[in-house]
Amino acid sequence: MSPHNPSTLVLLTTAFPYGDKEAFLEVELDYLRRRFSRIMIVPNGVSPRDTASSRRRKTPEDVIVREDLARNIARIRESPLPLQVLKSSLRLLTLDGYRGELNRLDRITGFRMALMLNFERNTRAIEESVRTLAREESARGPVLFYCYWTDQAALAALRMRDMLRSMGARSCAIARTHNADLFDYDFVVPGGYQPFQWNIVWNLDKIYPDSAVGADYLIRRWGLNPGRIEVNRLAARKRPDEILSRPSNDGVFRVVSVSYIANYKRVNLIARVLKKVNRPIEWTHIGDGDDRPLVEQEIASSPGHFKARLTGMMPNPEIYRYYSENPVDLFINLSDTEGLPLAVAEAQSFGIPVLATPAGGMSELVNEKTGWILPSIDVDEEAAARLIESIIDMPPESREARRVAARESWRENSNPDRNYERFADSLLEVMGS
Numbered sequence: 001m002s003p004h005n006p007s008t009l010v011l012l013t014t015a016f017p018y019g020d021k022e023a024f025l026e027v028e029l030d031y032l033r034r035r036f037s038r039i040m041i042v043p044n045g046v047s048p049r050d051t052a053s054s055r056r057r058k059t060p061e062d063v064i065v066r067e068d069l070a071r072n073i074a075r076i077r078e079s080p081l082p083l084q085v086l087k088s089s090l091r092l093l094t095l096d097g098y099r100g101e102l103n104r105l106d107r108i109t110g111f112r113m114a115l116m117l118n119f120e121r122n123t124r125a126i127e128e129s130v131r132t133l134a135r136e137e138s139a140r141g142p143v144l145f146y147c148y149w150t151d152q153a154a155l156a157a158l159r160m161r162d163m164l165r166s167m168g169a170r171s172c173a174i175a176r177t178h179n180a181d182l183f184d185y186d187f188v189v190p191g192g193y194q195p196f197q198w199n200i201v202w203n204l205d206k207i208y209p210d211s212a213v214g215a216d217y218l219i220r221r222w223g224l225n226p227g228r229i230e231v232n233r234l235a236a237r238k239r240p241d242e243i244l245s246r247p248s249n250d251g252v253f254r255v256v257s258v259s260y261i262a263n264y265k266r267v268n269l270i271a272r273v274l275k276k277v278n279r280p281i282e283w284t285h286i287g288d289g290d291d292r293p294l295v296e297q298e299i300a301s302s303p304g305h306f307k308a309r310l311t312g313m314m315p316n317p318e319i320y321r322y323y324s325e326n327p328v329d330l331f332i333n334l335s336d337t338e339g340l341p342l343a344v345a346e347a348q349s350f351g352i353p354v355l356a357t358p359a360g361g362m363s364e365l366v367n368e369k370t371g372w373i374l375p376s377i378d379v380d381e382e383a384a385a386r387l388i389e390s391i392i393d394m395p396p397e398s399r400e401a402r403r404v405a406a407r408e409s410w411r412e413n414s415n416p417d418r419n420y421e422r423f424a425d426s427l428l429e430v431m432g433s
Contacts, residue, residue, distance in 0.1 A: 007037070008137040008140060008144070009427075010134065011041045012044055013043050014148065024235070035424045035425075035428055041059070073126055076124070076129065112195075126153055142169070142431055144172050144173075144431055145161055146174055147175035149175065150201060154204065155196055158203050160173075173203075174204055177218075183214075209231055210234055211339055211340040211364055213361040232423045233419050235414050237316065245323045253281045256286065256322075256323075258287055258319060259285075261295055264335060267291065275302055279388075280305045283306070283308045284308075284322075286319055330391065331343075331354045334357050339361060348414065351406050353370060354406065355371055357377045369402065372391065
């Protein structure tokens with residue numbers, strides 16, 4: 001373990017430690033605390049109501065959560081819209097990168113200009129709220145800005161880093177990148193446009209995609225030097241008990257899925273496929289979201305041998321308890337876009353085999369040893385249902401072999417001692433320690 005570094009780590013999140021998002025930072029923080037003398041978290045996407053709620057997750061006592069800055073960011077964002085548009089427009093016109101952004105667009109539309117203005121509005125709110133903190137911390141020592149996403153917080157971090165460097169202070173900015181903040185495909189983000197993405201990825205001191213697919217995309221799409229990219233997968237929490245999930249033994253095949261119920265997660269597609277399986281089957285979906293009514297409508301007309309349950313959101317410890325206390329035969333993910341889904345790694349840590357589409361970095365975790373990868377993200381529902389029937393009919397020893405391989409995949413790809421130790425050490429290298 002490396003000694004404490006005198007640098008301050010300013011962690012810019014969307015919501016953590018509020019609500020349910022960015023849950024895996026709970027694990028990662030333990031590794032970062034061993035490296036940095038001061039850690040300050042600034043959530044930039046929460047409302048004053050969120051910060052006042054009881055939904056704040058526990059953080060270590062030596063980690064400082066700047067609720068005051070989170071509230072100030074929200075206050076700036078909620079100021080009268082015409083004033084925000086004016087300020088953002090004036091700011092854009094003075095930025096060197098603005099013309100570069102326009103020159104890189106294959107087409108300029110009102111929608112894209114609105115996205116750009118909104119992006120700048122949010123960037124400005126973060127920058128105005130955090131820069132005093134940045135100056136104060138730079139008087140103590142070096143400052144590292146760590147952004148959990150390559151979004152407006154990353155652009156604000158770059159501006160604050162440059163401000164500190166102009167003052168003679170030592171500062172760097174890095175970011176993780178995952179899925180919707182990385183890929184600018186039409187089916188991932190509206191209009192296939194991520195404002196200022198080229199500016200962000202080109203100017204970060206280092207960028208950490210969570211999959212090899214993401215790293216390859218950064219090189220192909222933006223021409224980044226591979227030396228500035230480091231794949232670092234998120235990691236599933238270690239468990240002292242090492243209890244694994246168990247298979248069913250009563251003739252019912254039990255399937256679990258975990259995700260937000262959003263369009264790209266295609267939870268309703270899971271329901272349609274499982275309804276077509278001609279075997280007794282129970283499906284539990286953990287998660288919630290705007291598309292829940294569509295899923296409820298889908299499962300309302302189910303055959304008698306198919307039972308479904310939507311649990312709503314669950315904290316990670318409760319998901320782990322579910323896996324350890326209930327039989328689970330298969331984890332299923334039919335998303336049409338992914339980064340590297342940690343819910344899959346969590347299931348594998350319990351020895352649960354996985355059936356998934358080849359979206360994003362899924363094949364980095366799921367293969368013919370650990371589960372089953374469908375041939376395309378365009379799922380043939382009948383073929384997928386027949387595949388699940390063949391899984392159910394497999395000899396027990398064949399399914400057990402995949403359970404063992406799934407657990408080994410977690411050890412190799414998603415173990416926090418391996419992944420987060422490397423990540424924390426890499427941050428020290430970026431700071432020159």
